[in-house]
Amino acid sequence: MRVVLTGGGTGGHIYPALAIAQQCETEGLEAEFLYIGGKRGLENKIVPEEKIPFESIDITGFRRKLFSLENIKTINRFIQGVKTSKQLLKKFKPDVVIGTGGYVCGPVVYAAAKLKIPTIVHEQNAIPGLTNQFLSGYASTVAVSFQDSVNRFPRSKHVMFTGNPRATMVQNANRERGLASLGLPADAQIVLVVGGSRGARALVEAMVQIAPLLKQNNSSMHYVFVTGEIYYEEIRERIRDAVGSFPYYLHVLPYIPNMPEVLAATSLLVGRAGASSLAEVTSLGTPSILIPSPNVTNNHQEANAWALQKAGAAEVLLERELTGESLLARIDKVMSDEEVRQNMSKAATSLGTPQSAFLIVEEMKRLSGVLSR
Numbered sequence: 001m002r003v004v005l006t007g008g009g010t011g012g013h014i015y016p017a018l019a020i021a022q023q024c025e026t027e028g029l030e031a032e033f034l035y036i037g038g039k040r041g042l043e044n045k046i047v048p049e050e051k052i053p054f055e056s057i058d059i060t061g062f063r064r065k066l067f068s069l070e071n072i073k074t075i076n077r078f079i080q081g082v083k084t085s086k087q088l089l090k091k092f093k094p095d096v097v098i099g100t101g102g103y104v105c106g107p108v109v110y111a112a113a114k115l116k117i118p119t120i121v122h123e124q125n126a127i128p129g130l131t132n133q134f135l136s137g138y139a140s141t142v143a144v145s146f147q148d149s150v151n152r153f154p155r156s157k158h159v160m161f162t163g164n165p166r167a168t169m170v171q172n173a174n175r176e177r178g179l180a181s182l183g184l185p186a187d188a189q190i191v192l193v194v195g196g197s198r199g200a201r202a203l204v205e206a207m208v209q210i211a212p213l214l215k216q217n218n219s220s221m222h223y224v225f226v227t228g229e230i231y232y233e234e235i236r237e238r239i240r241d242a243v244g245s246f247p248y249y250l251h252v253l254p255y256i257p258n259m260p261e262v263l264a265a266t267s268l269l270v271g272r273a274g275a276s277s278l279a280e281v282t283s284l285g286t287p288s289i290l291i292p293s294p295n296v297t298n299n300h301q302e303a304n305a306w307a308l309q310k311a312g313a314a315e316v317l318l319e320r321e322l323t324g325e326s327l328l329a330r331i332d333k334v335m336s337d338e339e340v341r342q343n344m345s346k347a348a349t350s351l352g353t354p355q356s357a358f359l360i361v362e363e364m365k366r367l368s369g370v371l372s373r
């Protein structure tokens with residue numbers, strides 16, 4: 001089976017595509033992949049590292065101010081992107097094209113539909129993004145991550161609930177390898193603070209505030225702060241100024257490439273409420289404190305986060321209430337009570353969708369004719 005994967009901008013759109021590729025490998029399917037990403041997104045770094053052939057097209061998203069020069073440029077880039085995508089698709093001849101969100105999916109999936117190639121669009125969020133809304137009228141199948149989102153694509157021919165394929169990919173992640181990669185002992189308890197795949201200003205500011213106040217409930221407790229590449233130098237320096245010398249239990253990193261393994265070893269995640277991260281914590285049963293980003297379309301991260309809090313899997317701390325003290329108090333509440341963590345973990349697991357990548361690959365097979373209807 002020949003498969004084009006497309007999706008990009010942030011990790012939340014890229015990792016689900018890679019999880020689908022991994023599922024094909026797990027099932028021993030003879031699949032050949034081409035990944036088409038945007039010229040500027042994280043996919044330029046992440047995908048080549050996975051040894052998947054990579055091509056990129058130049059694409060941007062629409063600005064809120066409808067009649068602006070930038071939006072005219074965006075329309076031009078879209079038209080050019082469709083042309084380039086058609087050339088790439090005619091050359092690669094995929095049996096199926098899978099889009100996992102982000103602007104780049106727009107021209108690629110649209111071009112595939114126009115060439116009558118079967119397409120699947122995967123939506124990670126409870127509230128769909130604009131690109132996927134647009135594509136839903138052209139795609140053969142829309143796969144959604146929340147049962148309640150099935151009705152949000154009225155223009156689609158076929159909507160199915162699959163969950164997020166990242167959930168499948170992380171479920172057997174090796175905890176020992178996660179600890180070893182951080183140089184931590186086998187009995188370490190990790191509090192992982194991470195601001196999504198690109199880092200988040202509010203989260204890194206909170207890291208600077210709480211660094212000098214961190215408490216250990218026991219000597220195995222370690223704090224791992226992931227700043228995002230762009231904030232790393234600045235934040236590491238400011239934390240060093242605040243703490244003097246780094247205590248053995250505080251680790252500051254720009255990015256974690258093996259996130260599933262580290263998450264498998266994590267006792268508490270403090271992070272944004274991006275959909276792929278939530279798919280991971282619900283798959284692994286990791287308790288979390290979620291600080292949803294207020295800067296996303298339709299405030300979808302808050303919707304994602306409340307769904308977990310409602311089930312008892314997470315605590316929500318809104319960004320406007322985020323201070324060093326409020327965050328430390330929440331961390332302390334969860335980390336000082338094992339029963340609280342166990343209950344959160346159980347609730348998280350109940351929301352997991354570990355079958356997700358399997359279901360999507362079955363749909364790929366059906367659409368490409370490997371399985372009959």
Ligand SMILES: CC(=O)N[C@H]1[C@@H](OP(=O)(O)OP(=O)(O)OC[C@H]2O[C@@H](n3ccc(=O)[nH]c3=O)[C@H](O)[C@@H]2O)O[C@H](CO)[C@@H](O)[C@@H]1O
Pocket residue numbers: 010011012013015101124125166194195196197198226254255256257258259260273274275276277278280293296300301
């Ligand atoms: C600001 C923004 O627009 N965020 C959106 C973006 O999230 P964004 O990409 O920030 O966040 P997600 O939580 O969805 O995904 C992050 C992914 O990156 C991985 N990771 C993160 C940090 C790290 O050091 N290493 C690493 O591997 C995580 O394990 C996860 O797989 O796409 C998501 C999925 O559509 C949306 O729900 C988010 O609202």
